[in-house]
Amino acid sequence: MTFSLPGFDLDSFLQTTLAEDMGGGGDITAAAVIPADARFTGVMDSRDAITVAGLPVAEAFFRALDPDVRIERLVQDGDRVAAGTDLMRIAGLARAMLTAERSALNTVQHLSGIATMTRGYVDRILGTGAILLDTRKTIPGLRRLEKYATRMGGATNHRMGLWDAAMIKDNHVAVAGSVEEAVRRAKAAGIERIIVEVDRVDQIEPALAAGATHLLLDNMPPPILRGAVTLIGGRVPTEASGGVRLDTIRAIAETGVTFISVGRLTQSAPAADIGLDFTAVSVASP
Known part of the structure; x- marks a missing residue:
């Protein structure tokens, strides 16, 4: 075979x-x-x-x-x-x-x-509707195999690399000058999938207004996550990320986020x- x-x-x-x-x-x-x-x-x-x-x-x-x-x-x-x-x-x-x-x-x-x-x-998030994602925290040269393994475990692959979606983080924003300018440049380059990382609720509306197609809610505790998901109101998919552990993932999933990304799946298994x-x-x- x-x-x-x-x-x-x-x-x-x-x-x-x-x-x-x-x-x-x-x-x-x-x-x-x-x-x-x-x-x-x-x-x-x-x-x-x-x-x-x-x-x-x-x-x-x-x-x-x-x-x-x-x-x-x-x-x-x-x-x-x-x-x-x-x-x-x-x-x-x-x-x-x-x-x-x-x-x-x-x-x-x-x-x-x-x-x-x-x-x-x-298994910990069964019934919540949240989808588990992997990340790019893989051993160099083994990404395709490691992401295959996460699929065998029931996860969904996130970005395979730097080429298949834009992910705008704080360092990109610092150089571009603002979230709005960073997103504008990504859209001008013809990129369709534009993920924007936010770590505060007040960053959500500017990111959405600029044209983000996916929001990565970084290191937010469950009560803040729940409020963020309510504010976003289904306008774009939401992703919880940062410090997710087996003992915390259920509470995170129950906030209503679309996705939860976990780097340790490939980084620390x-x-x-x-x-x-x-x-x-x-x-x-x-």
Whole structure:
């Protein structure tokens, strides 16, 4: 099964990651210790209750080194599984499987950690109507994969980069001279989506009058947020942002905001505890 993400080059990612691990010398341990025709079977399993993400990429790592490897995915990305669940069965050349193991596990552990944290936040706001967004606080080079993982956890992707919407913050306003001038310049440049960050209620009307199409309500406590949402009155979507935690997100969602953005989904998610145990099925003489 081919794994494809818009804007993500899977082949390049595989090659770069494997090259980082093998350097110019390859896997010297496997080459020295494991006969070339030895075969392994393996089971990847989760030691924690998780939301799964990254299995197709892990599969691609094994196939890159052993095109004839047999792989059976037992669950799918986006599935919620209990601790002790088998995720994938693998059978192929032992050297290839051992060489690809760490790259495959690193990817699944990282992406499943993001998906699992994301699902926890999504669960907290169920029934409120608020939509969870991710941010650009991603590891350089991994944005497409990390934002894929947040989708597997139930979030909606916000901006993929600096190119798909204008986001006017205080530093932009300081240089432009005012919110009105910053928005005017964005509109003059032909930008349709213009997000304006406000951290005080008195900034709302000027931003709307200037032509903001989305308001980011930054670091406002729930009582202030509720008043801001009432003032905006549905004229544009609203987004709560800044310092959102698992223990505070429900109260934020209940203010009526359209979106809540959480940077820690990609910035701070711990890796999921996932392992891969191998069994030798044939070992030839060296």
